Amino acid sequence: MPQLFPGEVFANTADFDTGIRQLIPRYDEMLEVITCCLPPTTHRVLELGCGTGELTLKILKRFPDAKVIALDYSPRMLQFAQDKIKKSGYEHRWTGIEADFGDWANNPEKFEIGNEFDASVSSLAIHHLEDEMKFKLFQQVADSLTHNGCFWNADPILPELPALAEVYKAVREEWITQQRPELAETRAEVGITDTQGYSHSDQLATLDTHVQMLSIAGFETVAIPWKYYGLAVFGGWV
Numbered sequence: 001m002p003q004l005f006p007g008e009v010f011a012n013t014a015d016f017d018t019g020i021r022q023l024i025p026r027y028d029e030m031l032e033v034i035t036c037c038l039p040p041t042t043h044r045v046l047e048l049g050c051g052t053g054e055l056t057l058k059i060l061k062r063f064p065d066a067k068v069i070a071l072d073y074s075p076r077m078l079q080f081a082q083d084k085i086k087k088s089g090y091e092h093r094w095t096g097i098e099a100d101f102g103d104w105a106n107n108p109e110k111f112e113i114g115n116e117f118d119a120s121v122s123s124l125a126i127h128h129l130e131d132e133m134k135f136k137l138f139q140q141v142a143d144s145l146t147h148n149g150c151f152w153n154a155d156p157i158l159p160e161l162p163a164l165a166e167v168y169k170a171v172r173e174e175w176i177t178q179q180r181p182e183l184a185e186t187r188a189e190v191g192i193t194d195t196q197g198y199s200h201s202d203q204l205a206t207l208d209t210h211v212q213m214l215s216i217a218g219f220e221t222v223a224i225p226w227k228y229y230g231l232a233v234f235g236g237w238v
């Protein structure tokens with residue numbers, strides 16, 4: 001089996017859109033929360049770790065004037081996103097860039113994407129960075145937003161107690177078996193990941209740690225618009 005980049009999840013990229021909905025409870029609802037939290041005036045959006053473009057498509061549909069610049073280090077995922085975005089007729093409003101967002105956080109001058117974004121979004125990607133890099137990324141996001149710009153991230157969070165870890169695990173397994181009773185079949189499609197660039201296998205932080213990092217990184221107001229057991233949407237405004 002080929003080694004995957006952290007976050008690619010499935011050995012076969014074509015399995016991602018169905019498989020992620022089986023693995024992540026309320027995946028669509030979680031992404032809808034991000035799109036609903038973007039202001040109606042949203043025009044320029046930076047997406048970190050776009051994957052196959054599921055969040056991107058929701059944003060481009062909801063905001064007919066918005067343009068999305070999307071970073072993802074996986075050429076396989078980017079290709080999938082590009083094909084879907086083209087099929088939906090949105091290609092003139094989307095720019096996909098093959099890049100590591102950790103590299104962007106450390107060396108923004110290397111990237112010709114500018115700043116002055118109205119919003120930045122991410123889902124199920126940043127939890128692959130170590131906490132120090134998460135913080136640097138949040139700082140870089142804060143620096144690249146316009147005044148009153150916002151950032152929303154959906155990610156798994158570290159349970160505060162082992163007892164909660166058990167609860168979150170049980171809820172997730174129940175979800176997976178409801179979607180597809182043969183849990184082993186879904187698991188069999190999940191590939192093996194190795195460290196790639198700044199990303200590793202899951203590097204979860206508690207919600208409280210995320211909130212503190214965002215405040216120190218420059219977000220004036222921090223908010224948690226959605227939480228479901230071990231998953232949360234959090235972010236704020238600069």
Ligand SMILES: C[S@@+](CC[C@H](N)C(=O)[O-])C[C@H]1O[C@@H](n2cnc3c(N)ncnc32)[C@H](O)[C@@H]1O
Pocket residue numbers: 005006007008009020048049050051052053054055071072073074077099100101102122123124125128197198199
């Ligand atoms: C689980 S997928 C989620 C994709 C999409 N945001 C969604 O919610 O469906 C995570 C994505 O983040 C990307 N990713 C992970 N670490 C990254 C990094 N350091 N730089 C750029 N992309 C990264 C992976 O390649 C993958 O496409």
